[in-house]
Amino acid sequence: MLLPAALERLVRELKKLPGIGEKSAARLALHILTSKRVDPVALASAIAELRQQVHPCPICGFYTDQPECPICRDPNRAGRVLCVVEQPRDLIALERSGGFRGRYHVLGGALSPLDGVGPDALRIKALVARVVATGVTETILATGTGVGGEATAVYVARLLKDKNVRVTRLAHGVPLGSELEYVDAATLERALSGRREF
């Protein structure tokens, strides 16, 4: 063993984080050991206390340390327009865009029968109940563009069909600022079939 046991142990724990391999874990651990900027006690307590203080919002499924999350509490958000996302990180990305002033519904994933993720594993029933109970007028399906995300969008749309709610889907197309030659074929195909009057 080259590294001291305590260092090896931290490397082992850090490697369980996404996108962190052996070398990055060693680099992070050495930094935590020596850097003046890092306060290991503050970092450790932030990690240890996280799960005690944060839980899913019972309405939308995003994270909060209050009875309800700030978006569900905010009286200035349009409660009759719901944006349906797979994960809390999708909600964060959409909020960062500043383009949406309605509320969200986090499903907790996408349908994936091969992995045993059926409709009951997601917050789909809660979505339908919420749409009906709160008189939602539009549901924007912002699930992923992969097979699972598309299947989930189709499934949810079918359930909402007779619920007197407009069902829309995020537009797909060429990302702003990208060169056509670097855009993948499937995206270009969507951009063409979804072309709009100019």
Next chain:
Amino acid sequence: MLLPAALERLVRELKKLPGIGEKSAARLALHILTSKRVDPVALASAIAELRQQVHPCPICGFYTDQPECPICRDPNRAGRVLCVVEQPRDLIALERSGGFRGRYHVLGGALSPLDGVGPDALRIKALVARVVATGVTETILATGTGVGGEATAVYVARLLKDKNVRVTRLAHGVPLGSELEYVDAATLERALSGRREF
């Protein structure tokens, strides 16, 4: 505030780590919050206990939780050949290569007068004393190839000049497996001027 305070706090601490920006920090924090693979208590205690258990080896400057590090303790390592590196991470990289069976001396950095790092801020005096006291026969300078690393190598070599020790430098040249067209000009220049009989 979109994110719960405990989550914001962890993101803030994680952002102090090298190579981790706002987005990666949020991704890691959400993963620590929800992943079944990650044990937040184990991760937190590994971080909190690190600095209590690990300290620099008094001989070579590498990290250890014992009175001396495993390399300095190992009777099978050639104690008369010293490899001088800037940081513990350089030692780890060289050990991974398996190409060296001597011992190390970690300087703790490179000379950088503009940042106020002079010879006294590095373990240079300790190196000279060690070379003299333990009858070192060869000192391999493995400091970096940047300005600071080169300056440090030159400075150390000058101090060791009259100490009856062979002073060498790691070879520079074309990395194995790389195409010439992708190797930078400075490296190619070194590879040419350092060419060897074939």
